[in-house]
Amino acid sequence: MxxxxxxxxxxxxxxxxxxxxxxxxxxxxxxxxxxxxxxxxxxxxxxxxxxxxxxxxxxxxxxxxxxxxxxxxxxxxxxxxxxxxxxxxxxxxSPYINHRRARIQADADELLHEGADELPDVPPSLRAPREFVSIAQLGRRLTALPMVTGNSHGVISDYEASIERMAELVDEAREYVHVEIYIMAWDSTTDVFFRALERAAARGVKVKVLFDHIGSRKYPGFHRLGRRLTKVGIQWHLMLPFIPWRAKLRRIDLRNHRKLLVVDGKKAMMGSQNMIDSSYLQKKNVAIGRAWHDIMVELSGPIVAAVEAVFATDWYSESGEALGIRTYDGEFHEADVGGATSAMQLVPSGPGFTTEPNLKVFTSLMYLAQTRLAIVSPYFVPDESLLAAVITAARRGVDVELYVSEKADQFMVDYAQSSYYRSLLEAGVRIFLYPKPQVLHTKCFVVDDEYAVMGSSNMDMRSFGLNYEISLLTTGGDLVDDITEVVADYQRASRELSLEEWEERPLIRRYLESVMRLTSALQ
Incomplete structure (x- = not known):
């Protein structure tokens, strides 16, 4: 070559x-x-x-x-x-991944407007300040749901008792049962509930179940749960499924955090509790005696139609089946607010909404506080507007109390949450630490012992922007008193954190708090 x-x-x-x-x-x-x-x-x-x-x-x-x-x-x-x-x-x-959900929510809002178009913003018998009525009007404009009347049958703070009560309601069902709960696991504690669902399906009741894919999958028995539900004749769907090989691609950080039960359109339960053993089936939790503490409320009356509307929207989102949205009946005009009957407004929120209804209603109500603001939240990582509302209330002379777990169950949240303690304490906010290893998982707050909010929504940026949540705003009846009493129980079980004690924390903790506070804003 x-x-x-x-x-x-x-x-x-x-x-x-x-x-x-x-x-x-x-x-x-x-x-x-x-x-x-x-x-x-x-x-x-x-x-x-x-x-x-x-x-x-x-x-x-x-x-x-x-x-x-x-x-x-x-x-x-x-x-x-x-x-x-x-x-x-x-x-x-990306803010563009939720367009389908936004369209579904817009369609649901239109149906809700049609079903409640003739109703006033608040019950005619409600006697409340104009400022509070304006908050109810805000909630209606953001969610299409007016404030109606509803009967509370008590707040249940005993974990196993609430599961047993839900099972009893299912046993009373004659037409249908709708269940939507973030985390579900069929274990020895929840067996009583799932057996009730099985019996309901066997006697011809239509049972529909929704549970979150990512939220539930890490717990034992997840892969068998669907098969067991199908075997006993229960219709079920995963909420926000992330299954790439089936072309079900969603933002993996989105969660449907709602917890609700509707029976025959007559009774409902909602709150903060998941359908899983209070140890969350973790051996380390059992070993140290860690358990979750929650509340659920049982409801009847016109408010149940609003709870059912939220389920119908989520069922359509996951199954494509339209259940229809039940309209409010004449009970709205007949019931007088007081005693067991309260004025109630459901505040659903999540990426399907573009206006963050829970955040806006929460902050508006906090600015209404004159004497007392008591907040219970397992994850308190506020945005600027919520933090300003809490600190401003304290600076105005309102007695502001924050109830959190002494040690949160999540590492990042534990440090991100505590990064706000100094500014809160300096403003005069009293911080009560629920003793470790227990997890205070209740989400509620009370204003002036006259208004209350409870449900699934935490006081953090995830709950305001990324999670699908459901909250109940109430006034004028026994439900506010019941929630206030639960808060009093938490205070008796907690210890108060002082600014002097908090200032003595080590430098490494201060550093981690700053880092976790920054990462918590990524959404």
């Missing part, structure tokens, strides 16, 4: 291979190195240009429809660690 070029598969090879010939026919390796360095320089410049281009685009895209704290956190991650921040934002930060 001396002095000639050979062709191999279309690649021409000279006498010195792929290099150039130097003196006496030797390969000129310096030229090859020069060419590679030029290619490397071009790639390096291209990478830098692409990186800056992505950063410039991010500055314009990330803040769209996102609160400032969340925008700042995402931009910091993208600008300083783009190799991590960009993929995370594409998976978790």
């Amino acid at each position: 001396d002095g000639r070029a050979a062709s191999a598969g279309g690649v021409f090879i000279g006498p010195c291979g792929l290099g150039y010939c130097g003196a006496e026919g030797q390969p000129n390796t310096g030229s090859v190195q020069l060419d590679l360095s030029v290619v490397g320089a071009i790639l390096g410049v291209s990478w830098i240009v692409a990186e800056y281009l992505v950063k410039i685009i991010a500055i314009g895209v990330v803040p769209e429809n996102r609160r400032p704290s969340s925008s700042s956190a995402w931009l910091l991650l993208i600008l300083f660690v783009p190799i991590v921040g960009i993929p995370l934002f594409l998976m978790l930060g």
Whole structure:
């Protein structure tokens, strides 16, 4: 091959291979190195240009429809660690993934408007300040649900007793049972409830069950649960399923956090409790005696139609089956507020809504406080508006109390939550720590012992922007007193945290608090 070029598969090879010939026919390796360095320089410049281009685009895209704290956190991650921040934002930060849910919610709102169009914003018999009525009007404009009357049959704070009561209600069913609970597991504690569902299906009652895919899958028996429900004749669907091989791709950080039960459209239960043993079936929890503490409320009357409407919307979202939305009946006009009958307004929220109804109703009610504001939340990681409402109330002279677990069950939340303690304590907020290892999982707050909110929504940014939640606003009846008494029980069981004690925490904890506070804003 001396002095000639050979062709191999279309690649021409000279006498010195792929290099150039130097003196006496030797390969000129310096030229090859020069060419590679030029290619490397071009790639390096291209990478830098692409990186800056992505950063410039991010500055314009990330803040769209996102609160400032969340925008700042995402931009910091993208600008300083783009190799991590960009993929995370594409998976978790896109605001465009929920368009289908928003359309479904808009359709449901239209049906709700039609069903309640003739009803006033609040029950005619309610005697409440104009400021409170305006909050009920706000809730209606954000969710299409008016404030109606409803009967409370008691708040249940005993974990197993609430499961047993739900089973009893299912045993009373004659037409249908609708269940929607974030975490479900068929274990020795919940067996009484699932057996009741089985009996209901056997006698011809239509039973429909929804539970969250990501929320439930990490607990024992998840993969058998669906098969067991199907075997006994129960219709069920996963909420927000993430199953790539079936083309069910959702934002993996979204959760349907609601907990509700509807029986025959006449009785309902809702609150903070999941359908799982109070240890959450974790051996470490059993070993240290850790248990979850929640509340559920049993309801009847017109408010049940609102609870049913929320289930119907979520069932349609996951199954494509339209159940119809039941309209309110004449009980609305006949019932007088007082005693067992309260004025009640359901406040559903989640990515299907674009207005964060729970956050807006919560903060508005907190600004109404004159004497007392008592907040119970396992995860207190507020956004700027909620934090301002709480601190402003304390600065106005309102007795503000915050009840949280001494040690949260989640590492990141534990540190993110406690990063707010100093500013709260300095403002005069009293912080009560529910003793570890117990987990205070109740979500409620009371204003002036006259108004109360309870349900599934935490006081954190996830619950305001990423989770589907359901909350109940109430006044004018025994339910407020019942919730107030539960808060009093928590105070008796807790110890108060002082600013002096908190200032003595170690530097490493302060550092972790700051880091977790920043990451909590990524949504």
